[in-house]
Amino acid sequence: MEQFAALIDALVYTRSRNEKLRLIAEYLQATPNPDRGWALAALSDGLDFSAVKSSTIRNLLKDRIDPVLWTLSRDFVGDTAETASLLWPAPEHPPSPPGVTETVELLEAMNRKTVVTELPRLLDRLDASGRYALLKLATGGMRIGVSSRLSKTAFAQAFDVSVDEVEEYWHGLAPPYPELFDWAAHGEAPPDMANLPTFRPFMLAHPLEETVLDLADYAAEWKWDGIRVQLVRAGDETKLFSRSGDDISATFPELLDVLPFPAVLDGELLVRGTHQGGKEGGAASFNALQQRLGRKTVSKKMLAEAPAFVRLYDVLLLDGEDLRALPWTKRRQSLEKLMDRLPESHFDLSRVVDARDFEHLGEIREGSRDDAIEGLMLKRKDSPYIAGRRVGYWYKWKRDPLLVDCVLMYAQRGSGKRSSFYSDYTFGCWDGDPDAGADLLPVGKAYSGFTDEELKKLDRHVRQNTVNRFGPVRETDKSLVFEVAFDSVHDSKRHKSGLAMRFPRIHRIRWDKPPHEADRIEALKALIKD
Amino acid sequence: MAAAPFSWIKPEPHGIHIVPADCWVDPSRAVDRALVTHGHADHARGGHGQTVATPETLAIMELRYATRDGATPVAYGETIRLPGGVDATYIPAGHVLGSAQILLEHAGERVIVTGDYKRRHDPTCPPFEVTPCDIFITEATFGLPVFCHPPIKDEMAKLLDRLAAHPDSCVLVGAYALGKAQRVIAELRRAGHRDPIYLHGAMEKMCRLYEEHGIDLGELRLVADHAKDDMRGSIVICPPSALNDRWSRRLPEPITAMASGWMRIRQRARQRNVELPLIISDHADWGELTRTIQEVGAQENWITHGREDALLRWCQLHQKRARALAMVGYEDEDD
Numbered sequence: 001m002e003q004f005a006a007l008i009d010a011l012v013y014t015r016s017r018n019e020k021l022r023l024i025a026e027y028l029q030a031t032p033n034p035d036r037g038w039a040l041a042a043l044s045d046g047l048d049f050s051a052v053k054s055s056t057i058r059n060l061l062k063d064r065i066d067p068v069l070w071t072l073s074r075d076f077v078g079d080t081a082e083t084a085s086l087l088w089p090a091p092e093h094p095p096s097p098p099g100v101t102e103t104v105e106l107l108e109a110m111n112r113k114t115v116v117t118e119l120p121r122l123l124d125r126l127d128a129s130g131r132y133a134l135l136k137l138a139t140g141g142m143r144i145g146v147s148s149r150l151s152k153t154a155f156a157q158a159f160d161v162s163v164d165e166v167e168e169y170w171h172g173l174a175p176p177y178p179e180l181f182d183w184a185a186h187g188e189a190p191p192d193m194a195n196l197p198t199f200r201p202f203m204l205a206h207p208l209e210e211t212v213l214d215l216a217d218y219a220a221e222w223k224w225d226g227i228r229v230q231l232v233r234a235g236d237e238t239k240l241f242s243r244s245g246d247d248i249s250a251t252f253p254e255l256l257d258v259l260p261f262p263a264v265l266d267g268e269l270l271v272r273g274t275h276q277g278g279k280e281g282g283a284a285s286f287n288a289l290q291q292r293l294g295r296k297t298v299s300k301k302m303l304a305e306a307p308a309f310v311r312l313y314d315v316l317l318l319d320g321e322d323l324r325a326l327p328w329t330k331r332r333q334s335l336e337k338l339m340d341r342l343p344e345s346h347f348d349l350s351r352v353v354d355a356r357d358f359e360h361l362g363e364i365r366e367g368s369r370d371d372a373i374e375g376l377m378l379k380r381k382d383s384p385y386i387a388g389r390r391v392g393y394w395y396k397w398k399r400d401p402l403l404v405d406c407v408l409m410y411a412q413r414g415s416g417k418r419s420s421f422y423s424d425y426t427f428g429c430w431d432g433d434p435d436a437g438a439d440l441l442p443v444g445k446a447y448s449g450f451t452d453e454e455l456k457k458l459d460r461h462v463r464q465n466t467v468n469r470f471g472p473v474r475e476t477d478k479s480l481v482f483e484v485a486f487d488s489v490h491d492s493k494r495h496k497s498g499l500a501m502r503f504p505r506i507h508r509i510r511w512d513k514p515p516h517e518a519d520r521i522e523a524l525k526a527l528i529k530d
Numbered sequence: 531m532a533a534a535p536f537s538w539i540k541p542e543p544h545g546i547h548i549v550p551a552d553c554w555v556d557p558s559r560a561v562d563r564a565l566v567t568h569g570h571a572d573h574a575r576g577g578h579g580q581t582v583a584t585p586e587t588l589a590i591m592e593l594r595y596a597t598r599d600g601a602t603p604v605a606y607g608e609t610i611r612l613p614g615g616v617d618a619t620y621i622p623a624g625h626v627l628g629s630a631q632i633l634l635e636h637a638g639e640r641v642i643v644t645g646d647y648k649r650r651h652d653p654t655c656p657p658f659e660v661t662p663c664d665i666f667i668t669e670a671t672f673g674l675p676v677f678c679h680p681p682i683k684d685e686m687a688k689l690l691d692r693l694a695a696h697p698d699s700c701v702l703v704g705a706y707a708l709g710k711a712q713r714v715i716a717e718l719r720r721a722g723h724r725d726p727i728y729l730h731g732a733m734e735k736m737c738r739l740y741e742e743h744g745i746d747l748g749e750l751r752l753v754a755d756h757a758k759d760d761m762r763g764s765i766v767i768c769p770p771s772a773l774n775d776r777w778s779r780r781l782p783e784p785i786t787a788m789a790s791g792w793m794r795i796r797q798r799a800r801q802r803n804v805e806l807p808l809i810i811s812d813h814a815d816w817g818e819l820t821r822t823i824q825e826v827g828a829q830e831n832w833i834t835h836g837r838e839d840a841l842l843r844w845c846q847l848h849q850k851r852a853r854a855l856a857m858v859g860y861e862d863e864d865d
Contacts, residue, residue: 012796013805072840077795086676434806
């Protein structure tokens with residue numbers, strides 16, 4: 001556990017992505033199985049131990065130190081695992097620390113009753129860093145700035161294999177991934193995925209900036225506003241995965257017995273309605289779909305009121321055959337033929353948008369706002385299906401953004417290449433007539449949309465016009481106007497303004513515009529479409 | 531007519547008021563007569579008519595405010611008689627150069643105002659002296675049980691190990707310009723580090739002042755006088771505010787470190803983008819605060835600033851009388 005704890009500590013304090021990759025890769029190379037497999041699982045998807053919850057830790061601590069002192073400490077530190085690691089009364093002569101695998105086995109063996117005696121025994125064997133690593137590992141997500149993708153990339157780097165291949169096998173394997181290490185580190189045959197209903201990484205699109213495409217080479221489809229899903233059937237089991245590869249089957253049970261043959265299908269999950277594209281479009285708003293997301297169980301009422309279906313974009317595997325290397329046109333033919341074998345109740349086909357030429361397509365796109373559709377997708381007709389985002393194959397061409405003038409209210413320093421600059425901005429609109437004493441209410445946050453030169457000027461503006469500090473946050477004198485671009489705006493109970501913008505970014509910095517001429521909340525409310 | 535006990539001393543939001551002397555301890559605004567515990571700006575404001583402090587603290591204030599008007603020096607162990615029959619004695623507090631607890635005596639009653647203090651060894655100032663009193667007025671900057679400052683030699687070893695592992699970089703240490711910076715340098719020297727140490731311009735005068743007071747800091751150089759390559763493999767010290775500033779871009783691939791008691795908390799370090807947290811503080815940690823309250827054994831403990839809730843709770847659990855004073859203007863974000 002000491003090396004794992006040292007790795008976690010080093011990762012916590014490292015900002016550079018390359019350095020994080022190096023640290024993880026070195027650990028994976030130097031650590032034996034199955035320790036490194038468990039560590040990889042903890043860093044990527046997180047491990048889950050049913051007996052250990054945040055409340056378990058809290059209760060253990062409250063039995064050992066004054067509950068009031070515990071609560072004050074927890075509030076200040078802001079993290080239960082870290083507070084507990086600092087406050088745990090360590091024995092004077094701690095027994096020898098456990099290894100990672102021993103730790104995982106002990107945690108797995110705990111139940112709600114035994115955890116009360118067994119977890120303390122484990123904590124007694126570790127120092128503060130070790131206790132932190134243990135409690136983070138035991139309660140799932142590490143939250144130390146390491147994404148699942150980064151861990152896999154580090155694994156690929158450590159053993160000189162392709163990260164795409166790692167992704168391909170990953171979702172069919174379980175921690176501590178012995179097959180993955182056998183293949184990558186010891187040159188054995190790759191794991192066999194054929195009969196497993198596992199997630200295949202999505203092919204993603206680049207935004208189309210100024211490029212003009214030839215429609216002889218590209219096909220266009222609508223970009224529907226739902227969630228991208230993958231429906232997989234293999235070995236008599238069907239599973240539904242989200243864009244990140246999370247298994248969301250339980251949330252949409254109506255889709256689990258409607259795919260009658262082995263396949264991997266790519267599509268947009270939508271709810272029946274007429275919001276997007278009218279009657280012909282046949283899909284409700286994103287907000288309607290959102291009511292169904294994140295639920296572990298679904299009521300009958302919900303199933304009846306908001307029935308879900310999949311609008312199909314692509315087919316990756318079909319009847320045991322891998323179609324991903326084929327050009328898009330061939331896969332599209334297979335998909336069209338496939339529709340006869342699928343029930344209309346739960347599937348339809350994302351139709352191809354016909355246009356005479358690119359200019360005509362642009363006109364069609366202009367109309368997409370009235371149809372409440374996000375925009376268009378452009379797919380090169382000869383493109384294979386490749387995991388991730390590759391230049392030149394797929395583009396998303398969103399409709400032009402909405403614009404609103406907001407006033408800069410708060411700023412925070414950024415990370416990565418924006419570190420040391422105030423680059424994260426919170427902006428607001430007036431809740432009435434600013435000349436009659438109205439206030440600004442925050443309506444959104446943006447971190448992008450400006451050049452490096454503009455960033456330097458913005459940073460200077462924030463530093464010279466600070467009126468208040470709250471920890472890392474600076475409140476400015478509210479003298480600068482941003483023209484903010486965003487895709488859409490929705491009702492939200494979570495924000496004081498009652499609004500939530502989707503994808504806000506800085507469109508233009510209006511150095512010239514006086515703040516009282518910025519927009520009011522009502523103007524923004526008028527743009528709500530749901 | 532006998533006055534009520536301790537009615538001669540009144541905590542006010544802007545300082546501790548000694549009524550018969552019409553005099554304030556560490557007032558946060560200008561007054562006619564101030565007793566100042568130490569030179570940090572939040573305790574030693576400028577513009578007082580008379581300032582009573584140790585000679586070292588007065589020298590620090592002169593450096594900052596460019597005036598000695600009204601300066602009245604009192605050496606450690608010395609007592610000064612104030613108007614209204616109040617005696618003030620300055621006792622080492624172990625916080626920074628010149629820092630003192632002030633023992634106030636009037637009508638047979640003894641009150642100590644600690645200012646800021648610590649109980650650990652510090653080569654740049656004499657150690658805190660436990661002094662019996664009736665009312666002990668203590669700080670509580672690190673008044674939570676999560677704060678436990680490790681031995682400073684462990685932190686120095688961390689710093690020197692990192693330096694040795696990255697000979698082409700420099701380690702940039704953010705440290706409070708008064709006290710922390712000089713203590714870190716002195717401890718590095720004690721740990722056997724003989725190389726030149728580079729300073730941000732804002733550190734220079736205070737380091738010279740420490741040297742004039744007999745504290746050997748070894749060879750110090752200014753960053754501004756040197757090329758990037760000169761500083762590879764070196765330690766550079768700057769104020770915490772310069773850590774993430776564009777100023778640091780003139781340094782060779784700096785590894786960002788910060789010397790502060792707050793570094794005990796991971797998120798605090800991450801908030802400041804610190805890669806190498808050094809848990810070094812000039813304030814008492816939880817163990818020191820509670821031990822000091824026990825050793826001083828006052829009838830009553832008043833808590834000026836910091837995490838007073840938790841220290842109050844501890845006093846309650848240990849049957850010690852205590853109250854929190856609502857003091858404004860003391861900030862220790864960078865310590």
